[in-house]
Amino acid sequence: xxxxxxxxxxxxxxxxxxxxxxxxxxxxxxxxxxxxxxxxxxxxxxxxxxxxxxxxxxxxxxxxxxxxxxxxxxxxxxxxxxxxxxxxxxxxxxxxxxxxxxxxxxxxxxxxxxxxxxxxxxxxxxxxxxxxxxxxxxxxxxxxxxxxxxxxxxxxxxxxxxxxxxxxxxxxxxxxxxxxxxxxxxxxxxxxxx
Numbered sequence: 001x002x003x004x005x006x007x008x009x010x011x012x013x014x015x016x017x018x019x020x021x022x023x024x025x026x027x028x029x030x031x032x033x034x035x036x037x038x039x040x041x042x043x044x045x046x047x048x049x050x051x052x053x054x055x056x057x058x059x060x061x062x063x064x065x066x067x068x069x070x071x072x073x074x075x076x077x078x079x080x081x082x083x084x085x086x087x088x089x090x091x092x093x094x095x096x097x098x099x100x101x102x103x104x105x106x107x108x109x110x111x112x113x114x115x116x117x118x119x120x121x122x123x124x125x126x127x128x129x130x131x132x133x134x135x136x137x138x139x140x141x142x143x144x145x146x147x148x149x150x151x152x153x154x155x156x157x158x159x160x161x162x163x164x165x166x167x168x169x170x171x172x173x174x175x176x177x178x179x180x181x182x183x184x185x186x187x188x189x190x191x192x193x194x
Contacts, residue, residue: 010087018104020065035180038071038082088169
């Protein structure tokens, strides 16, 4: 039986840490480390189509704010040590009285939405490289629900509880054919009815 790692979720309220994340490459780097586990700056640069020096700089910025950390080096080349996420996930919640923090959260949300869309586009352009079983298991559903705020909260908490055991940072020994999978779930009041 697979043994999962304990969750280390960090609540980020500090505007300085939030600001450190409000950069497209830093957000992509953190997402990549959460999805793939420890990686070197060179590996990040190759996967994210950027330069090693640029990735190295932004990785150090994330580390400076405690969002990532050095992972133990393995193998012969200990000079190029990998980075890893410092937590299994982040909860971004600014202080309610901090207008700047709320503006940063708005910017981060916009970056996340943009990155989610770009990720879907990259998948669409590369899906032909996947085996049929992977293409057939992908899903793109859109639902319109009728919920109260309490029902929406209950639904999201229920879905979160079902999804959480599959988070890559928490899975100690996933099956050999497992690979990182992106799952995005947005639930909000339909704008046309606000």
